[in-house]
Amino acid sequence: xxxxxxxxxxxxxxxxxxxxxxxxxxxxxxxxxxxxxxxxxxxxxxxxxxxxxxxxxxxxxxxxxxxxxxxxxxxxxxxxxxxxxxxxxxxxxxxxxxxxxxxxxxxxxxxxxxxxxxxxxxxxxxxxxxxxxxxxxxxxxxxxxxxxxxxxxxxxxxxxxxxxxxxxxxxxxxxxxxxxxxxxxxxxxxxxxxxxxxxxxxxxxxxxxxxxxxxxxxxxxxxxxxxxxxxxxxxxxxxxxxxxxxxxxxxxxxxxxxxxxxxxxxxxxxxxxxxxxxxxxxxxxxxxxxxxxxxxxxxxxxxxxxxxxxxxxxxxxxxxxxxxxxxxxxxxxxxxxxxxxxxxxxxxxxxxxxxxxxxxxxxxxxxxxxxxxxxxxxxxxxxxx
Ligand SMILES: [Zn+2]
Ligand SMILES: [Zn+2]
Numbered sequence: 001x002x003x004x005x006x007x008x009x010x011x012x013x014x015x016x017x018x019x020x021x022x023x024x025x026x027x028x029x030x031x032x033x034x035x036x037x038x039x040x041x042x043x044x045x046x047x048x049x050x051x052x053x054x055x056x057x058x059x060x061x062x063x064x065x066x067x068x069x070x071x072x073x074x075x076x077x078x079x080x081x082x083x084x085x086x087x088x089x090x091x092x093x094x095x096x097x098x099x100x101x102x103x104x105x106x107x108x109x110x111x112x113x114x115x116x117x118x119x120x121x122x123x124x125x126x127x128x129x130x131x132x133x134x135x136x137x138x139x140x141x142x143x144x145x146x147x148x149x150x151x152x153x154x155x156x157x158x159x160x161x162x163x164x165x166x167x168x169x170x171x172x173x174x175x176x177x178x179x180x181x182x183x184x185x186x187x188x189x190x191x192x193x194x195x196x197x198x199x200x201x202x203x204x205x206x207x208x209x210x211x212x213x214x215x216x217x218x219x220x221x222x223x224x225x226x227x228x229x230x231x232x233x234x235x236x237x238x239x240x241x242x243x244x245x246x247x248x249x250x251x252x253x254x255x256x257x258x259x260x261x262x263x264x265x266x267x268x269x270x271x272x273x274x275x276x277x278x279x280x281x282x283x284x285x286x287x288x289x290x291x292x293x294x295x296x297x298x299x300x301x302x303x304x305x306x307x308x309x310x311x312x313x314x315x316x317x318x319x320x321x322x323x324x325x326x327x328x329x330x331x332x333x334x335x336x337x338x339x340x341x342x343x344x345x346x347x348x349x350x351x352x353x354x355x356x357x358x359x360x361x362x363x364x365x366x367x368x369x370x371x372x373x374x375x376x377x378x379x380x381x382x383x384x385x
Contacts, residue, residue, distance in 0.1 A: 088317045089123055089125050090320065206250070215250050244263050248260040264289045290309065355369055
């Protein structure tokens with residue numbers, strides 16, 4: 001399933017574009033500080049290249065489902081079983097062999113004089129980022145291929161930043177913080193602290209902090225990048241919208257939900273005008289708004305918003321996309337809070353099944369869902385407490 005054809009999905013050039021954090025869910029680990037007028041840029045963190053995992057995906061890690069039984073969309077072979085890319089292409093449209101994809105990307109790199117790094121993490125069919133195992137494998141292979149270069153090499157910096165963002169999405173937060181912190185330090189030195197790349201890396205680093213529940217520290221960084229990013233033109237820069245939305249997520253994490261909601265409304269108003277209501281970025285804001293409303297006890301309102309977002313994401317991203325599953329989890333929570341335990345349990349059961357397939361059993365988010373489901377089940381009529 002692709003995003004609406006009439007509403008083309010345009011993702012700005014990768015390296016200069018910040019990541020918008022998906023709706024948040026869980027915690028982890030520590031870091032150090034340094035002070036000035038500006039938030040601390042972690043200069044002294046030693047780079048720890050993430051642990052390598054075997055490239056060939058072990059058969060038992062494939063969680064084959066009927067939708068996985070298809071052919072690689074590049075070589076058209078079904079052996080070894082190809083992996084779901086996890087972008088908006090679902091089922092047979094999104095199956096790849098990692099090796100085929102990596103070779104294709106390398107070939108694209110060699111044909112063009114100006115490299116488009118977005119190929120390393122964005123599907124060229126649906127123009128949405130890859131997710132899950134395929135994205136992680138690509139990130140590792142890319143980083144390996146440039147690791148020996150000097151630390152300030154632009155491609156190496158971009159590959160490291162992509163790796164940090166992948167680790168963050170995989171909930172390997174301490175590692176993500178180390179990698180992104182190091183990239184931020186090098187970019188601050190080489191490009192300057194106000195360069196667009198430096199700011200987006202700061203945003204990504206702060207996003208990793210938010211996921212570790214270090215919201216106060218992250219808030220300082222988001223406010224700094226927004227300050228530097230001050231709009232020059234009439235329409236705010238794409239990154240301004242992303243920074244603002246991530247700041248809102250960080251305020252939400254500190255229970256400052258009214259201010260978060262106000263920021264999100266500003267972003268949503270612009271997203272609706274410029275990208276439209278079907279764009280994944282717009283829907284992402286709607287999901288965050290639903291969370292803010294729920295946080296303020298407005299569960300019915302939040303439920304309606306989450307249900308609307310879920311329907312759109314199911315169409316645009318697919319029902320098992322990680323963002324769609326996150327929204328379904330928000331919806332389940334709203335229902336649970338309104339004592340609709342049976343419906344909440346149904347939704348969480350689906351979320352859990354999807355996350356097991358897409359993220360794996362061991363992923364922190366999968367386990368958090370399992371806990372929610374167990375808790376919800378214990379509240380059903382006729383169940384022991
Ligand atoms: Zn293939
Ligand atoms: Zn795709």
